[in-house]
Amino acid sequence: MSRLSELFKKQNERVLNVYCTAGFPQHNSTIQVMESLQENGANIIELGMPYSDPLADGEVIQSSGNVAIANGMTIDTLFAQLTLMRNSIHIPVVLMGYMNPILQYGFEAFCKKAKAVGVDGLILPDLPLYEFEHIYGKTVQENQLDFVFLVTPETPEERIRKLDSLSTGFLYAVSSSATTGQDKDFSKVALYLQKLQAMQLKNPVLVGFGIKDKETFDAVCAFSNGAIIGSAYIQALSKGNSVQETTAQFLKAVLK
């Protein structure tokens, strides 16, 4: 059983997935950030691979990616940093990124290496369903990686079922059609999450985009298995002094 499946078997509510950008704030801070997240109560780590043109991301994550690229972060470097990750990180780790850098690395080589260093799954927001089914999905499955699709309030029910059937680990419910880091109207989000709940999907549902603090985390946890926090944590990291202190304070405030 995958680490993600085991996690959701033990805990099916208030699962907290925190996004961080590899190579941010420092070139060598990747593992330190991940350890702090684990230590302070995150249940899953979503590790972002920086890209020059991240279409789904708002300004905060874009600029963390630019810092990381300037710091010299590449997929190669990242895998080198993650080689000994499983000595200290025991919670599930999901890689998030865009297709272009992965294609340059080689999709199959990427999946093999990800599995080898102990990555559990992938979130690739610009890999569409059609290409996943016809070209890339097989490689993901052969390497026993989970694959997480996104659904939005605009996604038709039939398509949600299809995306759920192709996903493993969890399903990523985008809170509204928007880029990351925007404020949301959570009364609308609640209706959408209730609809997803009523569909009795195969996968646990984690809600992302616009989740930034205890209030928004609690709001979506009422109708889902948990949530993903990204921009708000990156913003805290970019302001904070030490990774350890910032992470402890940030997660304490969300989980209190």
Next chain:
Amino acid sequence: MHSFNQNINYQDPSAEGYYGDFGGAYIPEMLYSNVETLKTQYIQIMQDPAFQREFHALLKDYVGRPTPLFYAERLSKEIGTQIYLKREDLCHTGAHKINNTIGQILLAQRLGKKKIIAETGAGQHGVATATVCALNGMECVVYMGEKDIERQAPNVARMKMLGATVIPAKSGSKTLKDATNEAIRAWINEPNDTHYIIGSVVGPHPYPDMVARFQSVISDEIRKQLKIKTGSELPTHVVACVGGGSNAAGAFYHFLNEQTVELIAVEAAGHGVYSGMSAATTQLGKPGILHGSKSILMQTEDGQVVEPHSISAGLDYPGIGPLHAFLYESKRGTFTSATDEEALEWAFQLSEMEGIIPALETAHAFAILPKMNFKPTDVVVVCLSGRGDKDLATYMQVMDSKK
């Protein structure tokens, strides 16, 4: 020499938007419903006779089509061949861009959209979009790189006068690539009643095909006009500049499946193809994904998109439409390039020789003419995609420096 495979229909992508290996719709789920609606409806809407009537009436009475096909006598003599200029510079707003914006705004209305967003490089597409929005009373927001706002000030002023809001794109190289990123992000964040009018044959399927179809009026007219002037619908060569590649797609379209016609695409070589300051995508790029489609892309070994350089804002783009990537890879098209300096030189040559001041983008297409070894019997059509008013500040600098 170009190669041609009779078993390939070069015009039409597959149902999923692929030209060979290039194309597709690599978009986040947040754009799915917008793009899917377009994908399932664009052909049907465009083929509706009422749509066609309205589209062609506007092209005729508002844009001023058909644009002339002009035999450039002095230029022909200079180059030693027969050169015809397709005068897209005479379109309303000064470039071919409006062919596409007229088509897309009519389509947006039929899809019930209330607001339009667009990206622009040189500002020609932004002006063409602002124009059709004014014509139809629709709200218009144009994303434009901060660097391009500086170097294309007249077009920024025109957009504002036409009632559009111009939002500077401040990320990355602050040029067309980043304006496109910002427009796509804005589209994700807008409610579903917003339509994104992409200005070139780039973006997720169905945009490359849809824009190529709207621009194909250029080659449709060339065929008819050439028949009258030469007795044959077919030239030996068609030449066009390529950034994303919309004027080239339009000028090539009805010749794509004509074996005898050589299609010549001219990219911007900036300071020189291998100078590190270039936008010659096919020469410097590798297959990759940008702005929702798989194509050829200038990038680092690690797959980060490279910031291109061209003196012309409209060609300053690290990618190329998937149709063009396929024409390049299959060798159906001949891809070459012209430097900033050559383009500037030819902007002046064309002005002095034919009395036509071309846009900097367009000047690239002329700069390669002396190098192509055309025969005296060849019939060469050059797509004169835009006029040079917007580039006067650059041209004035050149004249000042020569004093």
